[in-house]
Amino acid sequence: MSRKNRAMLVGSIGAGKSTLTNALLGRKVDAVKTQALVYRDWIVDTPGEYTENPFFYKNIMATALEVTHVLFMQDATKRKMIFPPGFSTGFNKLPIGVVTKSDSEKADVEAAIAQLRKVIPNGPIVVTSSFTGKGLQEIRDLVNCNSMEEIEEYVSAITEESVIFI
Numbered sequence: 412m413s414r415k416n417r418a419m420l421v422g423s424i425g426a427g428k429s430t431l432t433n434a435l436l437g438r439k440v441d442a443v444k445t446q447a448l449v450y451r452d453w454i455v456d457t458p459g460e461y462t463e464n465p466f467f468y469k470n471i472m473a474t475a476l477e478v479t480h481v482l483f484m485q486d487a488t489k490r491k492m493i494f495p496p497g498f499s500t501g502f503n504k505l506p507i508g509v510v511t512k513s514d515s516e517k518a519d520v521e522a523a524i525a526q527l528r529k530v531i532p533n534g535p536i537v538v539t540s541s542f543t544g545k546g547l548q549e550i551r552d553l554v555n556c557n558s559m560e561e562i563e564e565y566v567s568a569i570t571e572e573s574v575i576f577i
């Protein structure tokens with residue numbers, strides 16, 4: 412699948428970024444590493460340190476220039492909120508909130524959604540599991556959308572309860 416749209420994944424260490432990358436691509440894809448960034452097909456995987464340490468925000472901002480969408484990932488099994496409030500509004504890119512590990516017995520999906528609402532005041536949130544495949548097709552579809560209007564239309568047209576629009 413060749414696409415013009417590209418997504419950067421940001422989130423804490425252990426949030427499930429690399430696992431999600433594998434699950435979304437669903438096959439072995441050659442990785443190109445430039446320093447700490449990993450480029451695989453239409454996905455740019457960033458190190459969790461970039462999100463956890465404000466010293467690296469400039470790296471996130473610079474890398475965002477290369478993509479169309481930024482995926483803000485919140486681990487449903489962790490109570491810790493690592494994004495500053497309104498973080499997504501600092502990017503001139505289409506934001507997608509992603510709740511990871513919804514399959515886990517320790518997951519609190521509602522709490523994770525509430526945390527992502529503070530990061531993304533306006534946009535889609537997808538509840539996912541890289542283990543069961545929940546929400547993965549919705550992420551692929553959202554990254555194919557070219558505007559927030561398209562995203563809103565997509566979310567209202569599907570019956571899948573794994574995606575909400577806020």
Ligand SMILES: Nc1nc2c(ncn2[C@@H]2O[C@H](COP(=O)(O)OP(=O)(O)O)[C@@H](O)[C@H]2O)c(=O)[nH]1
Nearest residue numbers: 423424425426427428429430512515540541542
């Ligand atoms: N239960 C569950 N665990 C997951 C899921 N995705 C990732 N993990 C686990 O979370 C840990 C960190 O995942 P990783 O992808 O390396 O996180 P990263 O640091 O954000 O790249 C690993 O032990 C994964 O097996 C998921 O969908 N469900």
Ligand SMILES: [Mg+2]
Nearest residue numbers: 428429430458
């Ligand atoms: Mg990783």
